[in-house]
Amino acid sequence: xxxxxxxxxxxxxxxxxxxxxxxxxxxxxxxxxxxxxxxxxxxxxxxxxxxxxxxxxxxxxxxxxxxxxxxxxxxxxxxxxxxxxxxxxxxxxxxxxxxxxxxxxxxxxxxxxxxxxxxxxxxxxxxxxxxxxxxxxxxxxxxxxxxxxxxxxxxxxxxxxxxxxxxxxxxxxxxxxxxxxxxxxxxxxxxxxxxxxxxxxxxxxxxxxxxxxxxxxxxxxxxxxxxxxxxxxxxxxxxxxxxxxxxxxxxxxxxxxxxxxxxxxxxxxx
Numbered sequence: 001x002x003x004x005x006x007x008x009x010x011x012x013x014x015x016x017x018x019x020x021x022x023x024x025x026x027x028x029x030x031x032x033x034x035x036x037x038x039x040x041x042x043x044x045x046x047x048x049x050x051x052x053x054x055x056x057x058x059x060x061x062x063x064x065x066x067x068x069x070x071x072x073x074x075x076x077x078x079x080x081x082x083x084x085x086x087x088x089x090x091x092x093x094x095x096x097x098x099x100x101x102x103x104x105x106x107x108x109x110x111x112x113x114x115x116x117x118x119x120x121x122x123x124x125x126x127x128x129x130x131x132x133x134x135x136x137x138x139x140x141x142x143x144x145x146x147x148x149x150x151x152x153x154x155x156x157x158x159x160x161x162x163x164x165x166x167x168x169x170x171x172x173x174x175x176x177x178x179x180x181x182x183x184x185x186x187x188x189x190x191x192x193x194x195x196x197x198x199x200x201x202x203x204x205x206x207x208x209x210x211x212x213x214x215x216x217x218x219x220x221x222x223x224x225x226x227x228x229x230x231x232x233x234x235x236x237x238x239x240x241x242x243x244x245x246x247x248x249x250x251x252x253x254x255x256x257x258x259x260x261x262x263x264x265x266x267x268x269x270x
Contacts, residue, residue, distance in 0.1 A: 006072070009065070009069075010068065010069055010072060013054075013065070013069055013072060013073065014072050014076060016049065017049070017051070017072075017073050017076040017077070018076050018079075020049055021076055021077060021079070021080045021084070022080075024045050025042075025045075025077075025080045025081065025084050026080050029080060029081045029083065029084075029209060032083075032208075032209035033081075033083075033208045033209045034208075036208045036209070037209060038083075038163075038209055038210060038211045039209070040163055040211075042083070042084060042087050043087055043091070043118070043121045043160075043163070044118070046084075046087065046088060046118070047117075047118025047119075048118075050063055050118070051073055051088055051118075052088070052091055052092060052096075052115060052116055052117070052118040053115075053116030053117060053118065054069055054070050054073055054092065055067055055069060055070040055092065056092075056096065056100060056112065056116040060100070060108055060109070060112045060113050060116050061112075061113045061114070061115075061116035061117035062116040067247075070092060070093070070247075070248060071247060071248065073088065074088060074089060074093075074248040074249075081209070082207060082210075083207060083209045083210045085248070085249075086159050086160075086207070086210060087121075087159070087160060088248065089159075089245055089248040089249060090122070090123055090124050090159045090160055090245070091115065091121060091122050091123075091160075092244075092248065093241070093244040093245040093246075093247060093248040094124040094168070094241045094242070094244065094245040095115070095122040095123070095124055095166070095168045095241070096112060096115050096116065096122065097240075097241065097244040098168060098184075098228065098237055098240060098241040098244070099111050099112045099115075099168075099186070099228065100112055101237075101240055102184070102228050102229045102233070102237050102240070103228055106225070107186070107225075107226070107228065111166060111186050114166075115166065120165040120166050121160060121163060121164045121165050121166070122160075122164055122165070122166040122167065122168065123158050123159060123160040123161055123164035123166075123167050123168070124158065124159070124167075124168050124241065124245075125155035125158055125161075125167050125168065125169040125170065125187075125215050126138075126155065126170050126238055127155060127156055127157045127158070128140060128153065128154060128155055128156060129154060129156050132157075135170070135179065135182065135235060135238055136178045136179035136182070136235065138153075138170065138171070138172060138182065139153055139172070140152065140153025140154065140155065140169070140170070140171040140172065140217070141153060141171055141172050141173075141175060142171035142172065142173045142183055142185065142222070143173075144173070145221070147223065147224050148221050148222060148223050148224060149171075149173070149183075149185065149221070149222050149224065149227070150219045150220065150221055150222075151169060151171050151185065151187070151217045151219075151220040151221075151222055152171075152217055152218055152219055152220070153171060153217055154214060154215065154216050154217070155169065155214060155215040156201070156214045156215075157201065157212060157214075158198075158212065158213055158214065158215055159210065159211065159212055160211050161198045161199075161200070161211065161212065161213030161214060161215055162198050162199070162200055162211050162213050163211050164189065165188070165189055165190065166186060166187065166188060166189070167186070167187040167189065167215065168184060168185075168186055168187075168228070168241070169184070169185050169186075169187050169215070169217070169222075170182055170183070170184050170185075170234045170237075170238055171183060171185065171234075173231045173232065173234075174231075174232065177232065179235040180232050180235065181232060182232070182234030182235045182238070183227055183229070183230075183231050183232060183233065183234040184227065184228040184229055184233065184234040184237040184238065185222045185226055185227050185228065186222075186226045186228060187220065187222060187226070192220055195217060195218055195219055195220040195221065196215065196216070196217050196218075196220050197215075197216050198213050198214065198215050198216070199213055199214055199216075200212065200213040201213050201214060
């Protein structure tokens, strides 16, 4: 018979996160939402109890827990407010799992390590003003320039756009190839200078306490070594990232119903 009970480690994790959220987040979310105020310390607080590295191997600075544990954590964050769950969903589900699946060993050490240790916050730059669910219609470009690429274009509705240190950006290396012309790149805000800027999206109908904004790039130079996957792999990378992101959003069904006594596993925890 299939045993759906949580393991002792998972039960302890849930208890820890639930207690933490009740003390650190629940008392302030209503006031922050009314004031349309984003707490820039959300990620640091999540990192203080090790949540950014919950499902990543210890060799990359994570805690080596399973994929179900990620869902359980997101469920507890969502119970308080979607603002807090979104920060972890984007950082771990959309970006971290993408690097872990598609990145080289060097890229995992450079990018995933600081993310899993809670030192750097990451965001996901896919959606554009004229290309939402139709990813193949994106207009952002990445033009070859020696051993680098020059990224130009705009991304919109990006969670943590103003506060993220790292960005996983998708752009067309071959504008004529549709979905097969999309490539993925990691961008370090600190090294981008004036070629990259972000700004918040104001007057939103919901998630008032969240950081949601736009990214603007003008000939932003990104080294070839920071391309995730091969040229043209960007669409596949994005779809894989979105699968993990959706899991962290639909946590009540994905976590509670898929759990096993022995623990669930995925590409994040192997």
